[in-house]
Amino acid sequence: MAGGVSTPALVIAVGEAGGLGQLAAGYLPPQTVEAQVRQVQASGVPFGVNVFVAETMDPAREAEAVERYRRRLQPLAEHLDAALPEPDWADTDHYREKLDLLARLAPPVVSFTFGCPDPVDIQRLRDAGSAVVVTVTSAAEAQAAAAAGADALCVQGFEAGGHRGTWDRRAVPESAGLLALLHETQKVCDLPLIGAGGVMTSAQAAGALEAGAVAIQAGSAFLLVDEAGTRPAHRRALTEPDRESVLTRAFSGRVGRGLANTWTATFPDAPPTFPVVDQLTKPLRARAGALEDPEHLNLWAGTGWREARVGTAAEVVQRLDPALGRR
Ligand SMILES: Cc1cc2nc3c(=O)[nH]c(=O)nc-3n(C[C@H](O)[C@H](O)[C@H](O)COP(=O)(O)O)c2cc1C
Known part of the structure; x- marks a missing residue:
């Protein structure tokens, strides 16, 4: 994990x-x-x-969609007081x-x-x-x-x-x-x-x-x-029985299953450009983690999470x- x-x-x-x-x-x-x-x-x-x-990765094919997602993330970055990094397309x-x-x-x-x-x-x-x-x-x-x-x-x-x-x-x-x-x-x-x-x-x-x-x-x-x-905020969210698990690309560009929160509701989709989307969201998630804010973290969890x-x-x-x- x-x-x-x-x-x-x-x-x-x-x-x-x-x-x-x-x-x-x-x-x-x-x-x-x-x-x-x-x-x-x-x-x-x-x-x-x-x-x-x-x-x-081929930036010529995917940079435009990533840039659009980046612009959509900007208000959230400002809200969290975090900076959106420039994509590193050579990241392996x-x-x-x-x-x-x-x-x-x-x-x-x-x-x-x-x-x-x-x-x-x-x-x-x-x-x-x-x-x-x-x-x-x-x-x-x-x-x-x-x-x-x-x-x-x-x-x-x-x-x-x-x-x-x-x-x-x-x-x-x-x-x-x-x-x-x-x-x-x-x-x-x-x-x-x-x-x-x-x-x-x-x-x-x-x-x-x-x-x-x-x-x-x-x-x-x-x-x-x-x-x-x-993380503490992830642990806390896992003890809140009213949440649901959902599939989302919003945090990284790859499909993952996690608990629904404000982030997954606000960004129902993202370009399938892993790991570049992951790079973009990382500083935001790090800041949310430090603030113990479960609404802006990837709360990965499977369908059976209530049994944890x-x-x-x-x-x-x-x-x-x-x-x-x-x-
Ligand atoms: C927080 C978290 C991180 C994960 N990270 C990885 C990973 O780095 N590599 C991997 O192969 N699978 C990863 N998985 C998936 C697990 O290997 C496994 O397929 C999954 O947890 C099984 O479903 P379950 O969560 O319902 O037990 C991760 C799962 C969770 C919950």
Whole structure:
């Protein structure tokens, strides 16, 4: 969970409880990723590192729509007393440096979202000793990820909190729920499937396993735990039962699921220009975070968010798999 929610402490706690936590490399400079990987490696738990697949951007095609969105954001920037930055069209989130780093550090798992790495890069990580997981949101992506050489797939359903991993950022992500998507995926590939989206309880985890997943991946279930880096305003909003979760491009240009707030209501759409839209909104969200203003933050959460519980990561792991607590 990029953006500060996943922390080394959370990954270590999940690993110690018998799960497999994942560090989020997204948005972080390689030096920080390296420091976090070394911290978790030192604890001895198994873990993964999640990377955003980068895409080359073409300002000639997209700058106009981004500029229009920028102008619409201007009053909000003034309201928050934050400056809108100039877009950096060359931003790859240090994709190649992160691949080099992970090939060197060889964590047990490297997972990807927002696309599929080249087969050569997948093989390089596998040669280094990592298992490679690719996030898919359709049967077609699953087939392509299998052909590229992935070891396993994270099958992410409509319920999922945070960004959808849909490879084509311009596409409207499929609306299939997790169980239907697991069913569709098994028809086209026989890789191990990790089910993600709306899994908050052991009954929901069992449902995904019955539908053919070998494991489940949970995000929202951990948003309120002590070890997570979830911002105070985000935590507070998650305890307000009257909210709804919605799909929106408003914060980053990519479709993500989060709690509805003033921002999602004011900006029902944004150009599908990730990460440039994300760059624009970042200082505004940072300011809203500092002001503890939940109305102008991306409050990522899946459909099951009302089931998120305050406590420790170990308690959540046990809630998802009571058998782990008895080992
Ligand atoms: C706050 C937050 C941040 C997320 N960041 C990432 C990310 O950096 N990379 C990724 O592959 N998935 C990310 N996800 C999606 C999760 O990997 C997972 O698919 C999702 O949380 C599953 O649905 P759930 O939230 O209903 O459990 C994020 C989810 C949340 C809630």
